[in-house]
Amino acid sequence: MHVDDLRWFVVLAEAEHLTAAAAALGTSQPNLSRSLRRVEAAFGVSLFEREHRGLRLNPYGRIVLEAAQAGTAAVDTARQRIDTLVDPDSGTVRLAFLHSVATGVVPDLLKAFRAVAPTIRFALREQASHDIVQDLSAGESELAITGPRPDPAVFGWHLLQRQRLCLYVPPGHALAGRQRINLAEAAAEPFIGLRPDFGFRRLTDELCQAAGFTPSVAFESTDLTTIDRLVGAGLGVAVLPGGAVRGTESGATPVPLAGVRARRDIGLSWRLRGTLSPAAERFRAFVEAQPAHPGE
Template identity: 80%
Template sequence: MHVEDLRWFVVLAEAEHLTEAAAALGTSQPNLSRSLRRVESAFGVQLFEREHRGVRLNPYGRLVLEAARAGTAAVDTARQRIDALLDPESGVVRLAFLHSVATSLMPDLLKAFRELAPNVRFALRQEAGHDIVHDLETGEAEIGIISPRPDPAVFGWHLLERQRLCLHVPPGHALADRRRVELAAAAEEPFVGLRPGFGFRRVTDELCRAAGFAPQLAFEATDLATIDSLVGAGLGVAIIPSGSVRGNESGAVSVPLAGVQARREIGLSWRLRTPLTPAAERFRTFVGERVPVSTG
């Protein structure tokens, strides 16, 4: 039994005549009879009483009619909602993004795209890089703004920013007026960093290890804006990407790291073997064509 069988059942129940119902449906009477048999077989009972002038619902049929009307209405509503989601002019983009781009890259992208497609909506998820990868894998998100680049065999990638790494120090700090600084110069300083599990936390740990020390963490945060505020308050120093904190009022100073070739790369990512919805594809194309790579 299919949904169309239930639709035909409703028409027959209202017409109470096989020939008239078949004509209204644009089908033959034998086709309608076969459809009715499928419905009755699915419920295991006869649903109509045959009369000289037509058919009439029995008590079982009246129960099925109520359910059929509700069920077909629910299916129609679901189809309408899916059609709306698939409309590139008014659909929904399921987008996951890093905490660290919430005040910098994200607002610029959304503003620019909404000028082009004002009726497209966004279902946003702000989370760590490993959670974004998981959401892309499960379909909770169609597109992610992420760092570092995920597995290229599984995920597409468009580089958005390549950021220089800096030592972030409190205002008035002894290293604040240097043009560049070796990371080893901060070996005895307390550090403010991201919690374990964040991709950039692994980067900073590796940089400190290469510089010959393990950082002493005064605090572990979940976003770079908090790190900036705490560094500005004098809690410690931090490694952060240049330009990752916009409009900060903390007074903290970012000094480029000397002798460090590493850059933090942020990009747009999507699952290669899963087609994007039209709205998401439109957003991906927009970003790929109109957003140049920024190097900090």
């Protein structure tokens, strides 16, 4: 039994006449009769009482009619939703991104893309890097803006930015006027950072270890803006990507860190063996056409 058999059954049940129902469906009476037999065989009972002037639903038929109407309506809704998703002009892009790019890279890209594709929607997920990789692997997200680059054997990658990392210091701090500093110079400072399960926090810890010290963490947060404001309030210093926090007047001053390791790559990633929806493919092509920002 096919879903179209249920559709034909609904028409027949409403018409209660084989000839009239066949004409309404644009098919022959034998075709409609075979379709009805398939439905009755699937349920193991007769669904109509045959009368001189036509057909009349029996109690079994009324039960099947109710289910068939609900089922075909659900199938139609699913088809409409899928048609919307696969439409390159009005589909939905499932995009994950790092917390640390939420105020800069992501809104910039989405604003530029919406200028050329205003009817495409986004289902956004703001996550830590390890969760992003898991979601890409599972197909929960189609695309991700993340860093560092995930396994190149599994995931595609397009570089968006090579960000210079900075030490953010409070207003008037002794290091605020420097052109560059070595992170070791801040070894005695209290640090404000992301929680340990965030990829950028691990990067910060690795930089501190390479500089010869373990940071004294005064406070941990999940939000870069909060970290920036706490630095501005004088509670400590923080390692953040330059320009990662916008629209704040905290007074925190970014001082670029010296050394080639004091950078991180941010890029668009996707699963190599997966198939992107047309809308997601269109967004990826748009992003790949944008020039990368190499940083300082």
